[in-house]
Amino acid sequence: MSSVDVLIPNYNYGRYLRACADSVLSQDIDDLRLLIIDNASTDDSAQVAREIAARDPRVELRLRRENLGPHSSFNEGIDWAQSDYFLLLFADDFLVPGALRRAAAVMDREADVAFTYGRDVAIEGDASIPDIDPQPVDVPYRLHRSRAFIERFCRLGVFQIPGPSIVIRTSVQKRAGYYRTELPHSDDYDLWLRLALHGSIAELDCIQAGIRSHGANRSSELRTRQIMHILHTAEAAECFFTHEGRDMPDGAYLRRLARRGIAERAYWSAVSHIQRGEPGAMELLKLAFRLRPQTAILPPLGYLLRRPDTMRRIKKSLSIGKMPDIRMA
Structure with missing residues (x-):
């Protein structure tokens, strides 16, 4: 089984951080590393992060004294990544059991794939992570060739991709580069387009991640x-x-x-x-x-x-x- 590095950038999401980290650490991947970067949170995030790291040697911490902005965390994670595959997972979201193994299996099989993504499940507010039916072991998937993937975005004017489900080939991430600071609200769209220049994209026919919607991350207007x-x-x-x-x-x-x-x-x-x-x-x-x-x-x-x-x-x-x-x- 290939190795996977997961980055969790965090700012004042201490109430969600433990559940997010647990969803990563419980994945059935032998070679797994987790980096939590806390951006000078003013809640109990740093203490929660220390408790997570104290009980699992796979966890590394970067606890900042100064808030350097989200892009600094994203790009530090890219520099840190050294495993076969890489995932950026926000602290209020979570992974579905088996998500990393399913993504890695497809990318192991398809050497041209730059990244994979799957479906998501939504939860509201501070609700607990729901029980999710077991997903297929040998998951069906659809390949989107590089240009076709980019053209589809252009025709629709939007990506219909759950960000927390995206597992990237680390070598491709290194070639594509950093999140751009000049795009504070759409840096992910730009990066997904750049990643697509380096290979095909595999769309997995299963639920891979959960997205939490709450007042601090969704506009009510x-x-x-x-x-x-x-x-x-x-x-x-x-x-x-x-x-x-x-x-x-x-x-x-x-x-x-x-x-x-x-x-x-x-x-x-x-x-x-x-x-x-x-x-x-x-x-x-x-x-x-x-x-x-x-x-x-x-x-x-x-x-x-x-x-x-x-x-x-x-x-x-x-x-x-x-x-x-x-x-x-």
Whole structure:
């Protein structure tokens, strides 16, 4: 079995840190290391981290006296990583049993795979990690070739990937480099695009991780979250195609395609806001028209056909007697 390094960056998530670390340390991987970097938390995080390290020699700690920002933690973890595979896991999220073994098995088998990802389960607030049905041992998976993966992002204007489930080949992570500090809110999108330049991506047909939603990490104001997320996505795309993506054989075409996908996503998000009577529709429409003026004349119906979740959203809305909710997350 290959080796895996896991980084948990933490700031004031002491109430979640133990459960997150336990979800890593209980993985059925023989060669496993865990690094917890605490960014000068003001809660009991440092003490919780010390207790975790005291009972398991696989745990290393970096307890900072000064908050250097999240990117410093992410990039220090990349420098620290030396095993075959690498995972960055936020302290309020968790891994599903067997997740690392399943990811490693696929990457051991597929030498061209840059990273793997799977599905996620969501929990709210301070709820305990739920019992999750055992996932397949020999998990089915789908390979996405490098360019096809990047083009799919461009056409949709969004990644539909649970970040905590992403296990990366460490050698690829080293080549792709650091998280960019100039992208404080969409650095992950930019990095996933850069990683995809170095190989295929394996999508595992199983639950790999859990994502916790709570007030400290999710905006409660939908208008701000939607338009800001779309703007941040546009920033990540522009950054990628200004740098590494520029050298792709059809980089200019893909850059235009990304602007179109992001504009069409903004358009349908605006429509969804109108359906639900929520504020923010005009800002989203203005963004759509700025990025792609054609949307002011002709609704981009083709975008709905490209979204794999369109029919699910429509069926769900119809089943409860509401207008179809086609919000583009």
